[in-house]
């Protein structure tokens with residue numbers, strides 16, 4: 403069997419998605435997600451110019467060999483563009499292999515470790531009161547775990563909070579980056595009040611999470627972790643930028659609040675020191691940005707040795723193709739923790755028909771051979787690409803900060 407052709411599909415049913423389709427000479431095809439939010443066309447160029455020509459004629463069943471061929475063959479290792487391109491190939495090849503085997507992907511990985519996969523949804527509000535209403539709406543819908551992000555008095559725009567009440571939050575909101583103004587002290591003073599209000603209204607059973615989105619220093623993160631200890635968070639996410647992995651050692655010395663990190667990681671080496679030192683509790687590296695199933699499986703296995711569990715990134719900027727593959731992975735992986743779930747729009751779901759489903763705060767995996775997600779290419783053509791960028795943050799004195 404040979405790879406006969408492969409091509410990228412760029413579509414924007416409300417937001418941009420990049421999909422790679424690989425077709426074999428026997429007619430079986432697989433698809434993979436290659437969406438890198440705000441840098442979509444860089445991955446398209448990488449795939450079209452460098453990856454697809456090198457795939458034609460190869461045996462699609464040699465997933466491991468093709469992964470190393472693309473990784474080592476580039477000479478230039480890692481990086482989000484390269485690893486997203488490799489991930490899309492890898493996901494499509496696992497899709498093909500599972501279809502050839504006539505099995506849902508989780509069976510090929512080793513079968514079910516659980517019957518359902520707990521997800522967390524996003525509650526956001528301009529202030530504490532409206533945020534609590536959103537938490538209540540999630541609880542009514544059956545969620546067992548909710549990420550809680552609220553506006554902060556004195557900060558006009560902040561990550562995780564929609565511009566207008568009731569609207570879904572989409573961070574890539576303009577052609578070129580919009581500018582936000584950030585104040586660490588206002589934020590640090592406000593967050594404990596938010597979680598005090600959440601626990602007072604919803605009691606102790608609901609799992610609550612919070613995303614700091616890389617904006618603190620280690621000692622500030624340590625202060626926040628300690629301040630929210632009474633509210634028993636499921637996790638505090640991305641509390642500092644993680645290029646300096648040792649920073650987490652300092653945070654860990656000061657707080658028992660569980661720590662999650664890794665949505666911007668693209669390789670095992672971004673997480674190795676964090677995992678081996680047991681400085682984190684959840685690893686968020688996701689299939690689309692960290693080299694696909696073949697590589698993330700290695701990250702999860704290393705993490706498992708050190709009591710670190712998975713908590714995959716799952717925003718709307720990853721397509722349903724990534725989510726479908728992730729639900730299979732989550733169903734299999736022994737050290738599963740939780741899966742992020744930001745529902746896609748109806749338009750997106752129509753372009754990407756899929757068989758995973760949400761039920762009572764969990765995802766239930768489908769039984770279709772492959773990863774269970776397809777693409778309607780005719781419909782996809784109706785939504786042309788439109789450049790969209792993520793915002794930037796500046797401190798109140800104008801210094802560029804982490805967004």
Ligand SMILES: O=C(O)C(=O)C[C@H](O)[C@H](O)CO
Pocket residue numbers: 439573613615665715716717719742792
């Ligand atoms: O979902 C999350 O936890 C995020 O932090 C979402 C990111 O801001 C988003 O994926 C950036 O493209």
Ligand SMILES: [Mg+2]
Pocket residue numbers: 613615639640665
């Ligand atoms: Mg995040």
